[in-house]
Amino acid sequence: MKGLSAFQPATAADAATDREGWPAMTNDNMIECDVVIIGAGPCGLFAVFELGLLDIRAHLVDILPKVGGQCAELYPEKPIYDIPGFPIVTGQGLVDNLVEQIRPFGPTFHLNQMIEALEPIGTADAPRFRVTTDAGTVFETKCVVVAAGGGSFQPKKPPIPGIEAYEGSSVFYAVRKMEAFRGRDILIVGGGDSALDWTLNLQPIANRVTLMHRRDEFRAAPHSVEQMRALVASGAMDLRFGQVTGLEGEGSALSAAICRDASGETFSIPCNTLLPFFGLTMKLGPIANWGLNLNENLIPADTEKFETNVPGIFAIGDINTYPGKLKLILSGFHEAALAAQKVHRYVYPDKRLTFQYTTSSTSLQKKLGVS
Numbered sequence: 518m519k520g521l522s523a524f525q526p527a528t529a530a531d532a533a534t535d536r537e538g539w540p541a542m543t544n545d546n547m548i549e550c551d552v553v554i555i556g557a558g559p560c561g562l563f564a565v566f567e568l569g570l571l572d573i574r575a576h577l578v579d580i581l582p583k584v585g586g587q588c589a590e591l592y593p594e595k596p597i598y599d600i601p602g603f604p605i606v607t608g609q610g611l612v613d614n615l616v617e618q619i620r621p622f623g624p625t626f627h628l629n630q631m632i633e634a635l636e637p638i639g640t641a642d643a644p645r646f647r648v649t650t651d652a653g654t655v656f657e658t659k660c661v662v663v664a665a666g667g668g669s670f671q672p673k674k675p676p677i678p679g680i681e682a683y684e685g686s687s688v689f690y691a692v693r694k695m696e697a698f699r700g701r702d703i704l705i706v707g708g709g710d711s712a713l714d715w716t717l718n719l720q721p722i723a724n725r726v727t728l729m730h731r732r733d734e735f736r737a738a739p740h741s742v743e744q745m746r747a748l749v750a751s752g753a754m755d756l757r758f759g760q761v762t763g764l765e766g767e768g769s770a771l772s773a774a775i776c777r778d779a780s781g782e783t784f785s786i787p788c789n790t791l792l793p794f795f796g797l798t799m800k801l802g803p804i805a806n807w808g809l810n811l812n813e814n815l816i817p818a819d820t821e822k823f824e825t826n827v828p829g830i831f832a833i834g835d836i837n838t839y840p841g842k843l844k845l846i847l848s849g850f851h852e853a854a855l856a857a858q859k860v861h862r863y864v865y866p867d868k869r870l871t872f873q874y875t876t877s878s879t880s881l882q883k884k885l886g887v888s
Contacts, residue, residue, distance in 0.1 A: 550576050551864045552660045553648050555632055558586020560834035560849035561664035562615040567857035569622030570873075570881055573864050576658075577624055578650060580631040582691065585612035586666055601847060611846075621886050627654055629691055635661065635807045637827065644829025644863060660860045663816060663825075663832045664849070665804065673795040675706065677761055687771035688764075688791045692719070700724050704774050704786055706761055707794035713737035715792060717744055720754050727755040727786055729776065757786065764791070804836075812838055822859035823852045829863055831856040 552568060554561045557579035565575045581590055588597075588608030596605050606614070630650040638657070639645030648656040672690035674680065680688055692698065692715060699722045705712050708730040714737075720726045728745065735742045749756045763775035765785075774786045809816050810826045815838035818824060823831050833856055834849035842848070861870050875881045882888035 547655050547657075548576060549657045550574070551658065552576070552662060552860055553578060553646075553656050553658045554662045554664055555579075556586060556664035556666060556834070556836075557581070557584040557626060557628070558664060558666055558834065559588055559611060559615055559846050560666075560853055561586070561662070562612070562619055563850050564662055564664060564833060564853040564857065565619040565622055565624045566615075567854045568860060569619065569624075570875070570884060571857055571861045571870070572884075573857070573860060574622060575624045575662075576627060576656060578627045578630050578632055578648075578654075580629070582629045584616065584626060584628070585609065588612050597846070599845065599847065621884060627652075630654060631803070633803055635803075635830075637808075637829075639829070641828045643866070644827075646829065659829065659863050661830045662853075662856060662860070663804065663830065663836055664834045664853070666835045672793075675761065675793045675795055677764060679764060683764060683766065683769055683771050683791070686769040687766065687789060688793070690793065692792070695719065695722065698723060698790060701790045702788045703727070703790045703792060704729060704761075704788040705792045705794065706730070708732075708735045708737065709794060709796070710737045710741065711794040712792075713741040713745055715794070716754070717741060717748075720748060725754070727757060727788065729757045729759060729761065729786070731758065731760060732779070733758060757784075759784070761791070761793075818852075821855065823856040824859060831860065 551573050552575050554564055554575050554577045557577045561577055562584065565577070568575050579586070583589060585608070589612050593607065593609035595608050597603070597608060597611060598605055600606055600611060603611070627650065630652040632648060633651045634649040636647045637644065638647050644659060646658055646661055648658060648661065674690070695718065698719055701723055702725045703719055703723045704727045705716050706729045712728065712730070713735065716726055716728045745756070748754045757776070759776045759778040761774045762777050764771055765775060766772040771789050771791060772787065774788055774791060775783065776786055777783050804816070805811060807830070808827055809830065816825055816832040816836055818832045818837040818839055820839050823833050823837065825832050833852035835844050837852070858870065873881055875885065879888050
């Protein structure tokens, strides 16, 4: 990536979606910042824009390996008809435009991570929080904006007896660092984009990769399927059809997967690593333990600044609730704009905020790089 030579994408998805000038993703262990945005979907991305206009740079954390939230992960090609100014735009198209819009503000993304803990360490007048992810990244921040949609995406686990004994050592539901899989015998299970992307990205560094799917039909991008079939035809990897029904190994060290095909025949695939990609499910996750006054797994927020009952924590998008709430992307954009105004008061308590329009303000246009 030009201009960010020290940055190396931590996942195959990052590498696949990386582009010139893309903001850095970091794994620094301790970060002091003004605001942490939880969720890199459309509302979280637009919050970067609104905060950027107010000279506030954001760090975003998302459990997914790429930006875009539900739009990018669940319906990238699905048309959306109610975004102002776009008679029709796909989910991925909207994400791409938002990414381009926030480029001048250089946000930092911490992908493939989930917030595990949020600890208030300030006061109501001067809030401050210590935020920790499951990857060990720790933030000390003045404000937190929760833009997590309906909660965090978490992987669906396959119904394989005894799989828990291998999790974290031989079985993984996400790839945080590709290098950790170098030289391994990997069985990847699934037929969607995640399974195919990781097959193609891990094949060059693994000792051997086997892809297994229930049938010879895939839901992934056709180009990825073509690349995979070319590798199989060349003998560089294996493709099998069936389902994993059991695992073999000593302790937490996997040695083989027991499988069954459509005819009921059982066979074994030697492997020391299993990567099942069975899709994602939505869970509220650790948010439930942050002291917020939850209402049916949603976060109540006021309609003036979309702040929660905890000063300094804001909720925008589908995760929040208030009288008259509409679960629309455009509503989340409105909420992000108002939340940014109050975040400014916490970040710059002694600085007067003057409302400006991007159409007429030369200072805002300069920030956007159009003046």
